[in-house]
Amino acid sequence: MGSHRNALVAAIRQELAEARGTARAVLAAAESARGEAQQRRRLVREAYATCLSRLAEAREATRADIEDRYRGEAARLAGHLRGLATVSATGAAGAPWKLWAPSEPAPGWSPGLLRIGTISFDGATPLPGLVPLLDVAHLHLSGPPAILDEVITGLLLRALGSTRPGEVELTVYDPERLGGTLGAFAPLGPRIVGPGGLTALLDETVEHICSAAVRESWRLVVLLADRATTEEMTRAQRAQLDRIVRTGVGRGVHLVVRGLELEDHAAVERIVVRDRVATCASLGRLEVQLDPPPPAERVAAFCRETAGRLCEGPPPARLADLEPARTWAESSRHGLIAPIGDSTDSSLVEVTLGDDPPHALIGGPAESGKTNLIHTWLGSLATRYGPEELALYLLDFTDGEAFARYVPGPRDPSWLPQVRLAGVNVSGDREFGLAMLRHLGEELRTRAQAAKRHDTDRLSGLRGADPGGHWPRIVAVIDEFPALLSGRDGLADEAAELLEDLARRGRSQGIHLILACQEVSGIQVLWGRPGLIAQFTLRIALPKARRVLADDNLAASVIPRHHAVVNPESGLAGANRVVRLPDAGDRTAWRAVQRRLWRSRPSGCEEPRLFDGNAVPRLPSAYRPSGRVPSADAPVGSSPGAVLGERIDVAARPARLRLGRMPGRNLAVLGTRTDEACDVLAAAALSLAAQGPAHFSIVCLEPAAERAAARLVAELPAADWYDSSDVHFGPSASDVPRYVIGYGLDAAGPPHRPALRTLLTDGPEQRIHVLGWWRGAGRLRDDLAGRFDPIGAWVALDVHGSELAPLYPQPGGPLWYPRPRRALFFDRSVHRTPEVIIPYEVNSDHT
Ligand SMILES: Nc1ncnc2c1ncn2[C@@H]1O[C@H](COP(=O)(O)OP(=O)(O)OP(=O)(O)O)[C@@H](O)[C@H]1O
CATH class of the missing domain: 3.40.50.300 (P-loop containing nucleotide triphosphate hydrolases)
Incomplete structure (x- = not known):
């Protein structure tokens, strides 16, 4: 019994041990499964957190992007709106009161919008808050009467200030204060209607609308109604008011009303005011922060000035008003x-x-x-x-x-x-x-x-x-x-x-x-x-x-x-x-x-x-021997022309002296004005050099002319130089024309006179011509011993007409009063009377 029990105990122990072992194994497996699950959960959590933060980042980035785009769009839109607002309410219609001044409308102008305040917009510079009036709308205002009266004052000032004096007529129905509410406009003589006058006013306005054939001005009818007006309004009055609402705008009649209802009509712009903030039908949900009222002294000054201008009548037309609708559209066939x-x-x-x-x-x-x-x-x-x-x-x-x-001109090429x-x-x-x-x-x-x-x-x-x-x-x-x-x-x-x-x-x-x-x-x-x-x-x-x-x-x-x-x-x-x-x-x-x-x-x-007349012409480059110098074998014209100055004529042609192979084809320049004499001689010599082969002898006997003479020599293709140390009047004949250009020839003195006279007399037929400057007609006479035949042409500077008598065919000499930069030119072979010329500027430092 005892051993059976022992065996049972052992068996049970065995089973228990096995069961414990199995349970331990199951526990271990379960724990490992739990560990894995926990690991997985951690991973999932981590992944979730990463996802969340990525999502947050993406959301932030998108939000920032959207915000940027929104801000950009909003700024662009605000810019457009501001531009639009500026165009829609120019000058007095839109300027803030600080900068306000009346503005004269340009020709062809048509009325725009009127500013009543500003619209704030996402921290951007506020936009003007504008409402229509002339040619577009009647205004109906509701809110605290005192603020509405300020808004109406501002609107009237803008409407009057942006039109021509007299173009906007004002009628004010003000039963409470008998015109006192808008008293600042009194200098303009608005029609004031008191209690009991509403019927007549409405009837007369309707009549005006019916009779106005061509609208030349606007009529603003401001109705500042009190409680009694609303309560006592008759059906007839209401009917007339409705009629004005329906038909007034097209005829330039506009109502500006507070304290009285107006029937719903597309032409009625409703402005509702609360705490100095207005909403208007045309602006939707946008709120307008109302401007302060215009400074009283500005309203008074404007009205006084406008009244003064009205007394004077309309201002005269401006130059622009004379312009035709189409440029150059007229024919002058029958007149101008x-x-x-x-x-x-x-x-x-x-x-x-x-x-x-x-x-x-x-x-x-x-x-x-x-x-x-x-x-x-x-x-x-x-x-x-x-x-x-x-x-x-x-x-x-x-x-x-x-x-x-x-x-x-120098500043404008047109x-x-x-x-x-x-x-x-x-x-x-x-x-x-x-x-x-x-x-x-x-x-x-x-x-x-x-x-x-x-x-x-x-x-x-x-x-x-x-x-x-x-x-x-x-x-x-x-x-x-x-x-x-x-x-x-x-x-x-x-x-x-x-x-x-x-x-x-x-x-x-x-x-x-x-x-x-x-x-x-x-x-x-x-x-x-x-x-x-x-x-x-x-x-x-x-x-x-x-x-x-x-x-x-x-x-x-x-x-x-x-x-x-x-x-x-x-x-x-x-x-x-x-x-x-x-x-x-x-x-x-x-x-x-x-x-x-x-x-x-x-x-x-x-x-x-x-x-x-105050400008001195320059010697045109065509008369200078710049560029290709004619060669010695180039053909020489039979009578080359020496250019002496500009003729006073419509075509600004040069005055020329023909130097043909004939007696007397010499030139005397007379007078004491060194610069001009040098310019005449230089223009003559340069223009001759530009025309064909020629030889020049420069004889400079006047020290003040040396610089000009030297510059001439530098510009001429071929020239000899003589001065007081080697005066010489005998150039040899040659194939090409020879020109003796003399500065201050009278200084040569008596010893050289015979040679000079011979040269003057016989030279031209041998194609030797003298173009000489004498510092007075008397000195020339001395050099020529009173015989002027060899001088066929002369240019007189500061020499009076009477002194020129010996050189002139008519008795008494030509009529000539010397003037600066003007010379009298006479060539006996072509002129009946001498002509005035302007010596070209040749030797100035500018040329
Ligand atoms: N219609 C006008 N509106 C405004 N200013 C004018 C007008 N007409 C002339 N003036 C000004 O009067 C001044 C004299 O004008 P302008 O030179 O035309 O007179 P004028 O008779 O030609 O003189 P003068 O006989 O001295 O040459 C100028 O300053 C001119 O700008």
């Missing part, structure tokens, strides 16, 4: 019509140049605005008629440079394409005036002949018969013309004759004259020539002008500054038209117009000829 200003009712006043009236006379005292009028007229013509239709010749005998603006010729600073050079008249005389002849060929006698006929021809109307303007006519000499007589001929026959050939002058005496020059003055049927008299209009026509003495009387019937009383003249003095504005016209010039349109 252009406005020069406006009348007091703002309608433009046009003047005509054509068959009748053909020519104009402008008169007025100094500083009365003649030049300004000419600029205005030319500007008006030049924008209407292109270079094929109009050619301008301008001459200014005043001391100014008024016409320089029309030609290329020119007015219609200008063919402009003379400035010509007061000392009447010869240029004469040259212009001669040129126009030639043109007149050409036109008359062409017209005759086409069996017509006037420009309109010629243009019809010869449509391919170039027959623009010509307008020649001569400011301060008496300077040209008043001298008692041949020049004045010829100028007057040419002028009379042009005035008489030019009318039918499309050549028109505009003469201007200030002095009564100037006009008297014309009155002394009834045939001439009779042609100037268009008279334009500036304030206080005398003798321009008929004697019994006193209009010019009563017109104010910057006005003119235009009279196309020779100044007869009854044909006056008073015109307000624009200010044409703004060079920048003019330059913009001119540049525009210049860029549109047709190809081949040449630069105008400018004659500037």
